Amino acid sequence: MTTTPTETAPAPASPLRRLLPGAPAGREPRGSTLLRHLAVAVFVGTLVVLVTNQLAPYQNLQVARVCAFLCVTAGHTVLVGLNGQLSLGHGALMATGAYTVALTQQALDERAVRGWWTLPASLLAGVAVTALGGLVVGLAAARLRGPYLAGVTLAVATLVPAVTTIFTGVFNGEQGLSFPAQTPPAALGAYFQPERWLAWIALAAALLTMLLLANLARSRFGRSLRAVRDDEVAARLAGIPVARTQVLAFVVSAACAGLGGGVYAMLTATVAPGKFPLDLSLFLLMAIVIGGLGSLAGAVWGALLLVALQDLPGLLTEHLSLSAGLAQRLEGNLALAVFGLVLIVVMLAAPGGLQGGVRALTTRLRRAVRRRPATRRSPDR
């Protein structure tokens, strides 16, 4: 099986090729992949929990937002980066998950069904419904390529929010739905910060997503994904069912988006179509491209960027004491402008995204560290 891509791939390879890192060089770490990833997840999780204990409520909310977005960007990276399918509709998939969670939570609350398990249950419902939606889109996507695929997913991005304003009876139009907020369990004490609890829930979701996706990327299925991305004909010759792989990639990615959307809705205990505009779908794609398409670490950068840029316009207009008119205009448009600018700069300076840049930097540093003792010692001697 020749599933590892080579640099001399034929011309019809994915147009995203330039944005992706080269073939994995050198040795694969030995030992159990699952155990290694589990250890990293537990370590990172503990670190974040430690940090949230020191943070003020609003910062914890931002941590929670990053975690919610991480679920989405990680899944999106698998689809775009690993499988080479472009999607401009992930904001709508988030909305699907969010609305499912809201409707489930509302229904449970109306029937006075309460308990710690209601949230995981509704999140699971959100994941399931979104995965189903992903299956439908994926079936169409497997028949389409490049710009046509982008077009279909773009239609999804505009259609889903529109549905919520058409069926006002169910989705309550632009005003949206609200459901009971998550409160920390009583065992944590009366003064426990509610935002910290939200951050923990979001963190759990993000870690679970990352763990599963990291294992998936290293599995046989992960190799199939990359093989299909790099050369469909070669993949088919190697016995990989191309269409099925593509549809499955869409389903996995949609499920992650559904989970992220559900967590995102939980943070404010409300959903409204205004939360999932077309911009969001574009932002999501830009974020993972800027973060670095080739790896899940790039998705972390992307999620951080998405949250940072949400608060940027307010911060700037507050501290720069601009004229009221200019400040007003900036408030609405700055995020998009900054995103575009960052995208251009990153694409020019580091086509592999921020993660690609970081990787290049660490390799150079490592090389320098290895070389320096030798060069320094020689004049001494």
Add this chain to the structure above:
Amino acid sequence: MRTTTRRVLAAAAGLALLAALPACADDEKQAAENVPGVSDSEVVIGTHQPLTGPAAPGYSKISAATKAYFEHVNSKGGVHGRKIVYKVMDDGYNPANTENVVRKLVLDDKVFALLGGLGTPTHTNVLEFVKTQRVPDLFVASGSRNWNQPDKYPTTFGWQPDYTVEGKILASYVKREFPGAKVCHFGQNDDFGRDSLAGVEQVLGPVAAKQTYTTTNQQVGPAIGALRAAGCQVVISATIPGFTALAMGQAAGQGFKAQWVVSNVGADYTTLAAQLGDKKVILEGMVADNYLPNVSDTANPWIQEFTKIHQKYNAGNPVDGNAIYGYSMAYTFVQAMLAAGPDPTREKLIEAVRKGGFRGPGLVPFRYADGVHAGYGGVRLTKVSNGAQAYFGPAYTTDDGDGAVTEFTEPPTAPPADAVPTP
């Protein structure tokens, strides 16, 4: 590799145990800390406003006026010696943004209270959060009945007459003046439109036709066409200013002549005329309602005082109904702060509003009482003629239930010196 894994796991478990310890003590200290947003020299309050987006025409002038009024009060020594700092955050009339900025105001900027958060769909979604944080949520700039649920949302208070009260009074005017006419309703596709329709149908029974719009879609043509096809002679309209202008412009374009009866929130003549430009003649004959002194009534002492403040602190904007709204609401807030005493707490401020008894620029009294968080209880009708919006007939009061619409005859109060309330 295995040993490394085990080592990392052990380290992680240790960290987890450590992590659990310092969390609680800190929060307890924070909760016991002194009143958020209040220092010896300042009281910081915040709001969410549509400075951009579909509701910005008109409404973006409200917070500018509120801010100007506070500058005026600050120049006179502030409230109990404290200057009022008013933080205005743009939410673009998008409920998703509102959640974001309100959380920032309360959690990050630590405001003492929220004042005049604007919009029905926007503010509805932050009610739960405001409740859990126990922030005084005063004088929401919207006439939804949602703000009047003291059992569910004990810290939230309305200010303006609610849309059902307005709908009832507008509908009884239509019933009186246009007996037997085909009356239709055009409304925003949320609680704003629904509450208005409820009031209208309470008086008139089912309307002949009803259409709605969503703020993200500027295409009102089909809805107006449907009203025209239904043969409507009177259209009662629950619309924000941008959509009043769109709807009336569209109707004129389609040659659809009906009597427009517009909710106060979307009927400020200055705003609509600016939106319509040289098409503003179609506003002639538009009936609406108000409960504050009319901006074109230059003999009114309130208008004179507010205009003076406007020229000093807010000259870049037009003096219109939105500005008067901003000044009047800020005036009520200063009354509430004065009533809360020299050492304000969130509880004292809420108690002060619940006691009520404020009189100010409004034509009718507030309804604040124990168990009632609703603002003004009535309106007076206005009509546009010869390019000016003026009052006609008496003021009316009613409730949001099935109470009767009654005339209100008490004369309005005069402003204090410099329009700054005294304790």
